[in-house]
Amino acid sequence: MNRTQLKRRARHAYMDTPRLYMTTFIYLVILLLLTIVSSKIDAIIVAWTNNALRYMEAGNVIPVYSKREWAATLFVFVIQIMIQILTVGYMSFALNISRHRPTGMADLADGFSITFKVFAVYFLQGLFITLWSMLFVVPGIIAAYRYRQAYYILLDDPSKGPLQCIRESKKIMRGHKAELFVLDLSFIGWYILILLSAGILAIWILPYTETTYAIYYNMLLYPDGIFPAPPLYEESNNE
Numbered sequence: 407m408n409r410t411q412l413k414r415r416a417r418h419a420y421m422d423t424p425r426l427y428m429t430t431f432i433y434l435v436i437l438l439l440l441t442i443v444s445s446k447i448d449a450i451i452v453a454w455t456n457n458a459l460r461y462m463e464a465g466n467v468i469p470v471y472s473k474r475e476w477a478a479t480l481f482v483f484v485i486q487i488m489i490q491i492l493t494v495g496y497m498s499f500a501l502n503i504s505r506h507r508p509t510g511m512a513d514l515a516d517g518f519s520i521t522f523k524v525f526a527v528y529f530l531q532g533l534f535i536t537l538w539s540m541l542f543v544v545p546g547i548i549a550a551y552r553y554r555q556a557y558y559i560l561l562d563d564p565s566k567g568p569l570q571c572i573r574e575s576k577k578i579m580r581g582h583k584a585e586l587f588v589l590d591l592s593f594i595g596w597y598i599l600i601l602l603s604a605g606i607l608a609i610w611i612l613p614y615t616e617t618t619y620a621i622y623y624n625m626l627l628y629p630d631g632i633f634p635a636p637p638l639y640e641e642s643n644n645e
Contacts, residue, residue, distance in 0.1 A: 416618040420503045429511045433496050444485040450478040490528045491517035498561050504620035526568035527556050551583040552576045558623045578626050
């Protein structure tokens with residue numbers, strides 16, 4: 407797959423997208439706020455862990471994991487799921503751009519329409535990648551690339567089960583994992599610029615990278631350019 411052509415198509419696709427940078431800005435602000443809240447609450451868990459390690463080194467009984475720590479753990483877990491759901495919403499936004507469909511800030515909420523399935527895919531991806539990583543680092547990385555298209559598959563057809571999305575991603579990524587890895591490497595310079603700008607440049611870079619990934623998915627599954635009809639999340643939710 408020609409990376410230069412892929413990126414050129416991405417730039418052409420998002421060039422005239424209305425409210426492109428405003429939608430990206432709102433997405434990033436929400437993401438930042440959720441991350442800050444998560445880190446603040448996570449400090450409670452880190453404090454307990456450090457305290458427990460000190461008790462273990464001194465040969466004392468580890469302190470009880472109190473209701474405060476359990477509540478903190480639950481909140482961090484919920485926030486991480488919300489972050490993932492919001493990320494899937496931005497993937498939906500980029501997917502619509504890649505297919506020249508109407509887009510808007512409402513796309514960011516698409517992941518919430520399929521919350522349970524997004525969570526299930528998130529859980530299964532994490533489980534399988536962890537299991538493969540237990541063998542060695544490389545199998546874990548390969549597994550991560552194997553399941554990269556699962557969310558796009560779910561967005562295309564919310565009626566599919568999470569495990570089905572995982573399996574279909576595995577199928578379409580056969581023979582393309584190294585190709586996607588090289589595509590990731592080609593964006594490293596942009597990601598460094600994001601870090602150097604304290605994240606500000608992400609407003610302009612994220613549409614470029616995410617639209618490129620969406621077009622990559624399109625070319626893998628729909629090389630003829632004929633895409634499925636937009637899913638009706640509301641109907642899928644009511645079934």
